[in-house]
Amino acid sequence: MIVDIHGHYTTAPQALWDWRKKQSAGQKPGPLRISDDEIRETIESNQLKLQKERGSDLTFFSPRAGSMEHHVGDAAISAEWSRVTNDVIHRVCSLFPKSFAPVCQLPQSPGVPPQNCIAELERCVNELGFIGCNLNPDPSGGHWKEPPLIDKWWYPLYEKLVELDVPAMIHVSSSCNPAFHFTGAHYINADTTAFMQLIQGDLFKDFPTLKFVIPHGGGAVPYHWGRYRGLAQDMKRPLLKDHLLKNVYFDTCVYHQPGIDLLLKVIPVENILFASEMVGAVRGIDPETGHHYDDTKRYIEGNPSLSASDKQKIFEGNARRVYSRWRG
Amino acid sequence: MIVDIHGHYTTAPQALWDWRKKQSAGQKPGPLRISDDEIRETIESNQLKLQKERGSDLTFFSPRAGSMEHHVGDAAISAEWSRVTNDVIHRVCSLFPKSFAPVCQLPQSPGVPPQNCIAELERCVNELGFIGCNLNPDPSGGHWKEPPLIDKWWYPLYEKLVELDVPAMIHVSSSCNPAFHFTGAHYINADTTAFMQLIQGDLFKDFPTLKFVIPHGGGAVPYHWGRYRGLAQDMKRPLLKDHLLKNVYFDTCVYHQPGIDLLLKVIPVENILFASEMVGAVRGIDPETGHHYDDTKRYIEGNPSLSASDKQKIFEGNARRVYSRWRG
Numbered sequence: 001m002i003v004d005i006h007g008h009y010t011t012a013p014q015a016l017w018d019w020r021k022k023q024s025a026g027q028k029p030g031p032l033r034i035s036d037d038e039i040r041e042t043i044e045s046n047q048l049k050l051q052k053e054r055g056s057d058l059t060f061f062s063p064r065a066g067s068m069e070h071h072v073g074d075a076a077i078s079a080e081w082s083r084v085t086n087d088v089i090h091r092v093c094s095l096f097p098k099s100f101a102p103v104c105q106l107p108q109s110p111g112v113p114p115q116n117c118i119a120e121l122e123r124c125v126n127e128l129g130f131i132g133c134n135l136n137p138d139p140s141g142g143h144w145k146e147p148p149l150i151d152k153w154w155y156p157l158y159e160k161l162v163e164l165d166v167p168a169m170i171h172v173s174s175s176c177n178p179a180f181h182f183t184g185a186h187y188i189n190a191d192t193t194a195f196m197q198l199i200q201g202d203l204f205k206d207f208p209t210l211k212f213v214i215p216h217g218g219g220a221v222p223y224h225w226g227r228y229r230g231l232a233q234d235m236k237r238p239l240l241k242d243h244l245l246k247n248v249y250f251d252t253c254v255y256h257q258p259g260i261d262l263l264l265k266v267i268p269v270e271n272i273l274f275a276s277e278m279v280g281a282v283r284g285i286d287p288e289t290g291h292h293y294d295d296t297k298r299y300i301e302g303n304p305s306l307s308a309s310d311k312q313k314i315f316e317g318n319a320r321r322v323y324s325r326w327r328g
Numbered sequence: 329m330i331v332d333i334h335g336h337y338t339t340a341p342q343a344l345w346d347w348r349k350k351q352s353a354g355q356k357p358g359p360l361r362i363s364d365d366e367i368r369e370t371i372e373s374n375q376l377k378l379q380k381e382r383g384s385d386l387t388f389f390s391p392r393a394g395s396m397e398h399h400v401g402d403a404a405i406s407a408e409w410s411r412v413t414n415d416v417i418h419r420v421c422s423l424f425p426k427s428f429a430p431v432c433q434l435p436q437s438p439g440v441p442p443q444n445c446i447a448e449l450e451r452c453v454n455e456l457g458f459i460g461c462n463l464n465p466d467p468s469g470g471h472w473k474e475p476p477l478i479d480k481w482w483y484p485l486y487e488k489l490v491e492l493d494v495p496a497m498i499h500v501s502s503s504c505n506p507a508f509h510f511t512g513a514h515y516i517n518a519d520t521t522a523f524m525q526l527i528q529g530d531l532f533k534d535f536p537t538l539k540f541v542i543p544h545g546g547g548a549v550p551y552h553w554g555r556y557r558g559l560a561q562d563m564k565r566p567l568l569k570d571h572l573l574k575n576v577y578f579d580t581c582v583y584h585q586p587g588i589d590l591l592l593k594v595i596p597v598e599n600i601l602f603a604s605e606m607v608g609a610v611r612g613i614d615p616e617t618g619h620h621y622d623d624t625k626r627y628i629e630g631n632p633s634l635s636a637s638d639k640q641k642i643f644e645g646n647a648r649r650v651y652s653r654w655r656g
Contacts, residue, residue, distance in 0.1 A: 089632025099428035136506075143471070144507040146365045179465075179472040184559050185526035188548045189517035196512035216555075220548030227544075230610030231512050256554025263592045282558035293558035 002297065003319040003328075004051075006169065006215055006251050006275030007059035007100075009089060011046040013038045016088060017067070023081060024072050032084055039091055046279050048099055054295050056276075058328055060319075062103035063132050066182055068173035070139035073257055074111035075116055082107035082120050101326050103132040103169070105158075105230035108139040110146070115156035116284025125164050131326040132213075133161070134169040137194050139145045142177030142186055149194055158207050165323050167211035167249075170194045183281035191219025197249070198230050199240070204247045211247055211322050213273065217263050225266040241268070249322055251275035252296050252314070255282055257289075260299035269310045273318045274300060330625065331377075331647040331656075334543055334579050334603030335387035336427075337417060341366045344416060345395070351409060352400050360412055366376035367419055374597070374607050375428055382623050384604075386656055388647075390431035390462050391417055397500035403437035403444055410435035410448050418456045429654050431460040432495070434540075436467040438474070443484035452494050459654040460541075463496035465522050470505030470514055477522055478529025486535050495539035495650050496576075498522045511609035519547025523576070527560050527568070532575045539575055539650050541601065545582035545591050553559055553594040569596070575648055579603035580624045580642070583610055585617075588627035597638045601646050602628060614652065616654040 015034050022029035047059060060204045063085040070078055093102040104124040105247045106117040124130035129142040135157070138144050149170070161168055175186040191214050203209060212223070221228055229240055237243050249271050254260050263272065275296065291298055300306070300314060318325065343362045350357035368636040371554055375387060414432045421430040432452040434445040452458035463485070466472050475481040477498070489496055502512040517543050532538060542549070549556055557568055565571050577599050582588050591600065603624065610621045619626055628634070628642060648654065 046568055104589065144505055148507055148509070178474055178519060179474070179525070180526045180530060181559075182582055183519075184527065185521040188520050188555075189513075190551060192516050192520075192548060193508060193513040196509045197507070199512065200509060217551065220520060220551060221550060223551035223590060224516060224582060226582070226587060226614065226621050227516075229616075230583055230612050230614065231509075234610060240478065254552060254554070256594070258590050258593045259554060261552050262551060262586050265586045266584070274341045275465065282555055282562060283560050284561045285556065286554065288394055288557075288588050293554050 001058070002056040002315045004056045004059040004276050005213065005273045005319050005323065006277045007047060007061050008064045008251060008277070008280060009061060009092060010279050011042045012048045012064065012088060013042055014266070016085070019084065019328065020067065020081060023077060028304045032088070032272060034088070036095060040105045043096060048096065049100060050278050050304070056297060058098065059100050060103050060132060060323065061089055061092060061100040063105040065133055065134065065171050065173040068105050068134070068136060069141065070108040070136050070275070071110055071141035072174055075107065075112045075270060077197060078109045079120065081108040085131070086120070086124050086128070087291060101126055101133060101328055102130045104130045106133055106135060108136050110140045113156070114154055117157055119299070121160060121164070125166055125325070131323045132167050132169065134171040136172050137170055138172050139189055141173060142175035142180045145233055148197040148200065150197055150203045155206070162207055162209050165324055167213055169213040169215055171215055184316070187216055187281070188219045191216050192221060195219065195221045196229070198244055198248060199235070199237055200229065203245065211249065211320065213249045213251060215251045215253055215275065215277070217252060217259060218250040218267070222250065222263045222266050245271050249318065254276045254296065254299070255293040255301055256286070258294065259300045261303055261316055263307060264303050269306070269313050270318060272314050273322060329386070329603060330384040332384045332387040332604050333541065333601045333647050333651065334581055335375060335389045336390045336392045336605070336608060337389060337420060338607050340392065341370055341508065342418060344413065346410065347646070348395065351405060360416070362416065363375045366606070367416070367423060368553045368592060369484070370421060371424060376424065378606050379427060382604045383626055385392060386426065386429050386626060388426040388431050388460060389417055389516055389652065391433040391453060393462065394463070394502040396433050396464060397469065398436040398464055398501055399438055399469035399504055403435065406437045406589050407435040407448065412454070413423065414448070414452050416456070429656055430458045431462060432458045434463060436463055436464050442482055445485055446488045449488060449494070449648070453494055453653070457617050459651045460495050460497065464500050465498050465518055469501060470508045472502035476525040476528065478506070478525055478531045485633050486538050490535055490537050493652055495541055497541040497543055500545055513575070515544055515609070516547045519544050520549060523549045523556070526572055526576060527556065527565055532572065539577065541577045541579060541620070541650065543579045543581055543603065543605070545580060545587060546595070547554045550578065550591045550594050554630040576603055577646065580628060581605045582623070582624065583609070583621040583637040585626060585627045585630055587622065589631055590644045592631050592634060597634070598646060599644050602643045
């Protein structure tokens with residue numbers, strides 16, 4: 001079985017985005033009206049089609065990351081939007097239970113203590129069967145005003161994640177800082193930033209069973225693995241494998257063979273989870289290969305060093321271990 | 329000949345940092361008093377010793393990046409500090425002309441148009457023989473309030489760089505944003521951010537001879553080369569080799585063999601300049617190799633695919649082409 005742990009509903013019906021547009025403009029959008037057929041159509045002609053073409057079986061599916069927009073409006077706006085969009089994810093996964101498992105957006109809001117996310121997290125996990133969540137380390141959208149992830153600011157949420165046994169993917173949303181292109185800079189920077197924050201602290205001493213997934217192949221981290229090992233050493237931190245790798249995982253959203261080869265070389269196979277983020281940031285076909293850039297399964301299969309057992313871990317086994325509420 | 333294009337005077341005598349401390353505190357620090365012998369001692373026991381041990385010949389040498397601190401004080405403070413610290417670099421290079429060539433800090437200040445840097449740049453280049461400069465894309469120190477590098481905001485400075493035929497290394501300073509560890513997140517993020525900004529614009533149509541060096545192996549860029557190729561393609565930009573690689577270069581400050589191997593695999597050899605940033609961000613010895621993490625010459629030499637001609641380009645030839653004022 002091949003499980004893609006990182007997909008967003010980027011192709012949701014226009015009615016969802018219209019609803020959000022009204023809400024952002026301070027209007028009352030009323031109930032969201034999307035039919036099951038509309039949902040089926042957007043999924044069958046996009047994500048499900050690509051699953052079949054590429055040969056993956058199931059995607060852990062969450063709301064469009066760039067549309068979480070925690071920086072828009074206040075905590076009430078964020079809470080309402082999160083409920084609406086998480087409900088849509090729930091509907092997708094109910095319509096296609098063999099192909100999608102739900103991961104939720106959290107109703108974060110800049111400067112608002114993250115315990116405000118607990119009610120929605122509990123609703124999604126306990127009532128709707130969600131198996132994971134996306135945690136935004138920068139709800140300001142590119143201004144980075146929240147305390148680092150190792151700060152006790154975040155602890156109430158971590159306590160709930162541990163209690164529910166739910167992993168968090170550390171994933172920012174769109175950028176409202178013109179310095180940062182959202183998928184080309186803000187996403188990758190956030191991955192790198194989060195990992196470095198974790199090096200600086202002792203978060204997993206306080207939460208030994210907390211699980212974080214760092215997407216986009218860990219940002220810059222595997223490429224600079226020597227730098228991070230060396231910085232940790234200079235800072236008298238433990239070896240990264242002991243300090244972080246019992247709790248931190250990387251996905252495989254790296255869109256060329258040499259990048260995946262590097263990831264597989266430097267990060268232990270137990271810490272790597274297959275993902276493509278399709279349909280997502282990069283939609284084209286690579287003229288150098290004739291295949292979609294984000295068809296990352298090809299790169300895993302194209303790596304000459306992985307054993308069958310390694311591949312099984314990356315494609316399925318690690319996902320079962322990390323997303324332990326998933327029973328697909 | 330082996331030229332290291334990226335070194336900072338991290339080991340400058342304490343009197344320099346004391347001077348800066350006084351200046352930052354609003355006091356009048358008076359003339360800086362450092363003897364030639366003090367400079368000799370700090371260089372001979374550090375950078376020069378390591379050059380000899382590792383077998384490099386000459387370093388392009390600039391003020392300590394983390395101490396540029398463009399966010400401290402106003403433009404006058406930044407101008408005074410830049411003159412003082414650039415003068416110290418000039419003294420180092422005058423004392424050791426066969427081992428160091430000078431690269432200057434610019435007196436940037438948050439929100440101040442960068443033409444304020446031109447006088448100091450001209451002084452350094454025309455009067456003191458500097459061959460390059462470090463340009464900070466985020467003088468706010470981690471708050472990223474300046475327009476992107478493709479914005480016309482920067483053009484007066486670019487005009488002068490072109491006129492003087494001086495390359496700019498895109499290098500941030502310390503971070504005053506607690507989200508960003510300076511050498512572990514802010515530096516690497518800045519490299520990634522700058523490259524993505526350049527993808528978004530057409531800067532090199534306006535400045536076909538402008539030259540930028542992106543340090544730290546290009547941040548996350550080579551690891552995500554497929555992502556950047558794909559984003560450029562989705563955005564209808566030219567191929568990256570045509571769009572950016574006639575003007576943008578990467579150094580080799582990547583502190584492990586797999587990272588360097590990736591860099592050498594995906595980036596054309598003409599765009600790679602040898603560098604170590606010693607004595608810099610990572611000072612320890614890698615227990616996996618028994619050598620310093622930042623002894624990057626070993627990784628270049630350890631790459632199995634480079635020809636002798638490729639190595640000559642990386643170690644010397646490209647530096648002569650990019651830093652064309654250097655006649656060492």
